[in-house]
Amino acid sequence: MATATMTPPSTPTEPAQARTRSVSPQWRARIGYAAVLAVLAYLVVLPMVRLQMLAFEDGAAGYRAQYGRFDIAKTLGTTASLALGSLVIAMVLGTLLAFAASRLPAKMGWLRIIPILPIVMPAVASIVGWAFLLSPGPGYLNVVLRLLPWWSGSDSGPIDIYTVPWIIILTGFGLTSFVYLFVSSGMQNISSEHLEAAQTSGSSTVGIFFKIVLPLLRPSLIYGGGIALLLGLGQFTGPLLLGQNSGVKVLTTEMYSRVTQSPSDFAAAAAAGSPLVIFGIVLVLVQKALLGNQTRFVTHGGKAFAPSTGRATWATVTISVFALFALVIPLVGLVIVSLSPYWSGSLSWSLLTLDNFRTLLSTDAVVQSVLTSVLTSLGAVVICIPLGYLMANLLVRGRRFKILATIADLMTALPLGIPAVIFGVGFLLTYTEPPFILYGTRTVIVLVYIVLMLPFATRMQMTAMLSLGNTYNEASATSGASPFVTTMRIMLPLMRPTILSAVALMFILLTHEFAASLLVRASTTQVMGTLLFDMWQNGSYPLVAAMALLMTAVTTIGVAIAMLVGGRNVLSKL
Incomplete structure (x- = not known):
């Protein structure tokens, strides 16, 4: 007599329960990430949305107030000049310093950290340090330059740091370290076989740099250049401290003046910042399209960037000169003024305190x-x-x-x-x-x-x-x-x-x-x-x-x- 086999009633539900147990952690993770993103949206997105809504109120009154001004074209031109000029300076200096750091001999390897050190010095400190040195009247370096025969008959200048060109130069100096970080990191991933092959073929150091290194650094240059351009567009410290009293205006200082004036005009401030927001978002998206393959960050095998085996005197001199202008000189200006009872063009050692x-x-x-x-x-x-x-x-x-x-x-x-x-x-x-x-x-x-x-x-x-x-x-x-x-x-x-x-x-x-x-x-x-x-x-x-x-x-x-x-x-x- 055959014995009937009974299937326990719970058996059909076990696969469903297993699926529930396997899916549950994913949903918990999804809910957790969604909650974190909601908080970030409140912090990051909401202030931007509120600003834009305010700018468009009353028939876009904020835009009319900001972009109906007679000097808005000059402000936009100065903003673009500051961004592009400082970008060129930072890209050239940052790439040159990164290549120089890669060619340093082993005993001078400690110099590789020098181009990073300007980041440690606050931008506001560097700006005021240069102001103490290059102000047209009491600037200490200007006083020294006026001792030369070319400018001996003048009681001011020859350099005026409160002008757009010098604001661009100082901004470019400040952005150089950021470009150096990206480019030097990219150089570490260049296989030395390419460089050795070029050297064997008789290429000079300059030829290797332009024909081998720069093409291989394209991802780092695109990313570092994009960051430097964004930072240049959003520069605030230099234009505010050096340009406020000389009529130099950029969009960021316009926003500040709109908010701090009485009464405050948040709508016009939001409108002033709109081009920067739009350009920033577009540039971020373009970067992601150009550099979307994240595997470029993965450490790869092979020989890394070949260290220099020669003296590389030019590399040592290049980094030392940058350190002189980016660190030492502005620090000297700060130290002199900080030890003086007042700031003037004359320096008396007996008054130091x-x-x-x-x-x-x-x-x-x-x-x-x-x-x-x-x-x-x-x-x-x-x-x-x-x-x-x-x-x-x-x-x-x-x-x-x-x-x-x-x-x-x-x-x-x-x-x-x-x-x-x-x-x-x-x-x-x-x-x-x-x-x-x-x-x-x-x-x-x-x-x-x-x-x-x-x-x-x-x-x-x-x-x-x-x-x-x-x-x-x-x-x-x-x-x-x-x-x-x-x-x-x-x-x-x-x-x-x-x-x-x-x-x-x-x-x-x-x-x-x-x-x-x-x-x-x-x-x-x-x-x-x-x-x-x-x-x-x-x-x-x-x-x-x-x-x-x-x-x-x-x-x-x-x-x-x-x-x-x-x-x-x-x-x-x-």
Whole structure:
């Protein structure tokens, strides 16, 4: 007698339950990423949307007020000249310095870090340092030049730093280090076989540079050039400090003047920033189209860029001359004025004093500004690192979430394409009204800092993830480890140098941050850069010089701590 086999009633539902269990983690991840992106949209996109809505109110009254002015063509021309001129200077110098650094002999290898050091010096400090040296009347270098026979009969000049050409030159100097970082990183991925073959064929160093190195550096040049162009368009420090009293106007300073005038005109300010926003978004999209293959970041095999085996005297001289103009000379100007009771063209060694530094250290506002700068910078970094890790992980391994990854890619790139002053205006407008009234608090400074640093935190960690590949993650998952355990025990230790480099870079940039801070600060909540600007406006030039040196010292200490924790190579990995 056959025995009937009964199938348990629960059996048909087991595959469905298994599918539910397998899908559930994906949906949890999707919901989590969507929630993070919603928060980022509130921080990054909402201020921009509100500004544009305001500019189009009342029949686009903001655009009429801004672009109906008689001098708008000159302002637009100056903005374009500043961006393009500084781009050319930065690209030429940055590429030349990167090639020179690659040709240094082993014993002079420490010079490779020199082109990065201008990043450590705040832009506002460098600008005022040059102002003390090249102001038409009391500038110390101008005083020396007037001793020469060509200009001996003049009581001012021969150089006027408050003009557009010199603002362009100083801006180009400031952007050179950023281009150097991208180009030198690209050079490390050039196989030395190409260079050795060219040398064997009899090519000179110049021939190798133009025929071999430059074509292979195309991705780095496109990316670095795009970043330099965006930064040039959004320049604020130089035009504001040097051009404010000489009638030099760019779109960013127009935004600032529209917001700070009485009454404020946010609609016109938003309209002034619109071309920068549009151009920034277009340039970001073009970059992604040209450099969409992210595998260019993956470490490849083969021989790396060949180090120089000769003396390479020209390389040493090139880097030394750049250091002289980008670091030493402006620092000398700051030191001289900071030790003087007043700024004048004559220098008396008997009058040198430390009173300006004593005044700074005994002023509560200065001490509070240092604390605010350090605390808000560290607070933003602490939040940006895990946030950037999440976004980088979504971009690198989020193939199952293509829509979310695309949104994350664009959202994390926008702050790099939009000038900081625009975010400053947007945050000022957004957080002076309900539901979150945060104006004048450290919180709003931290929030705007997070937005500005999001691209750096994401891109640097994404590069590290791409270079590591999927092997470690797959091996950890095979061993039964959860994603959290894999992150804590595998990925973070392997990415430690990159993370520390990101921390160092973000701390440097944030302690220097000036444009957005100037708009969201209050008289009772100042950072170092905004307090320095107030001193500059008040004509307290010796205190300005001392404050600039204090800013440089604070940043240097922060970098030194990062190097102490992460090793000497932290700066070289920026």
